[in-house]
Amino acid sequence: MSVKPLPLAPQIACGDCQIRHRAVCARCEGDELQALEEIKYYRRFEAGQTLVWSGDRMDFVASVVSGIATLTQTMEDGRRQMVGLLLPSDFVGRPGRARAPYDVTATTDVMVCCFRRQPFEAMILRTPHLAQRLLEMTLDELDAAREWMLLLGRKTAREKIASLLAILARRNATLLSQTVKGRAITFDLPLTREAMSDYLGLTLETVSRQISALKRDGVIHLEGKRHITVPDMNRLLSEAGDDSDGGLVD
Amino acid sequence: MSVKPLPLAPQIACGDCQIRHRAVCARCEGDELQALEEIKYYRRFEAGQTLVWSGDRMDFVASVVSGIATLTQTMEDGRRQMVGLLLPSDFVGRPGRARAPYDVTATTDVMVCCFRRQPFEAMILRTPHLAQRLLEMTLDELDAAREWMLLLGRKTAREKIASLLAILARRNATLLSQTVKGRAITFDLPLTREAMSDYLGLTLETVSRQISALKRDGVIHLEGKRHITVPDMNRLLSEAGDDSDGGLVD
């Protein structure tokens, strides 16, 4: 794996930032935003690079600005489980904790907005807006983790794949503010089969077989290995084992 | 199921409360504590009772004072997955959310300290200590949920059981401030085989078989159905698939 020097990350003003209104900083204005501006710096990572290794010292916390990263836990014998999927605006790291408990890996090219940990921790204590937003985001992550526990513990391989595809399709639809109802949805898989298997608690062979099966059954169409079309979102959702419109109404 | 009127829950002053220094209220003093005192009330539930049904309106948030409760998700066809185990000092409910996303069930007799939701939400906004403590607790829960994802996605049935027993043993040891190293540990299972299976993503038959297997292999001793002795904690931990002393050093 060749480690090329990365192009220096551009410094973006908070006011111009794409994730300004969804990230930890969402509720900060004026002085508060200025204070964040002073302790932040950007970093870029290429697809496949590891941002942090489990057990490493972390001197920053960060927001994902663009791209997708994953949190994974690894057992001694090599079994791996992804425990988080980080999308733009998601938060990495924990105030008050110096060591990373998971590997953080870029699955696409990723840009993060890092805040030096010490000043950020101090800021949390005196900036209620920051703590409140972080609380809200953490509660959302907890909900997502619990949804994932249901998937890992009780869903079949086919349902697991359908659930993942549904999440990606929904996310893509909201990004493009397409309507999900009715019309076909199209997107690119940002994950390899192996990453999907780590996420779903399956082997990559099972992932591959189930994707083929969903294709055979017309639930999805595939172009190449990564480009997916979902002709009928409700069909996909019912394959996922959720109530047919559960995730859409909300 | 006969629904007896429960004895009225006693009103305890915050100063006398067992969980005073571990619950959401831990960092509140003086006026803040007084404000909490004014919006709180206690409720008791018997083993087996449901505190809240998924989808119900919840007009309070709460701290578990004593006993054990569970959070479970249920699929339409009845498959169930426990997504949280609530021990004394743990928090139930989410500020800013009116409907419960999970069933909350008492597995032993339970006492909770409820805070009326509206005033509690208002208090979060103006009491940084409260928001900060809740953030910390939520981050801990998120870590626990992620640990659980590794278990659900990647561990074998035997490892799952050993992991659960290890958690219960450790918790019991800390409660009694016994040292975990060396000497044998003894405790009662607070969960039925079925609840264990819901927690572990297994069937109750598999739970039963694996407990029998651990007994046969001398990893645990059983008296009756519920009383467990762990002669060698390190043995149990290595059966759980964690590094042999991972959870102890900390």
Place this chain on the structure above:
DNA sequence: CGGCCCATTGACTATGGTCAATATAAGTGG
């Protein structure tokens, strides 16, 4: 072209699930 990575597919196996019988303990009511 050759090598590498990612993905697919097949044959076989193993782990845990299903269905069913039986055991055990704790009530409940005659």
Place this chain on the structure above:
DNA sequence: CCACTTATATTGACCATAGTCAATGGGCCG
């Protein structure tokens, strides 16, 4: 007090789902 019921747990026989191991295919890049 004992028969009866009910809830909880154990065990066995069989089966299905997903895992393992291995061969093969298809892009992409040097």
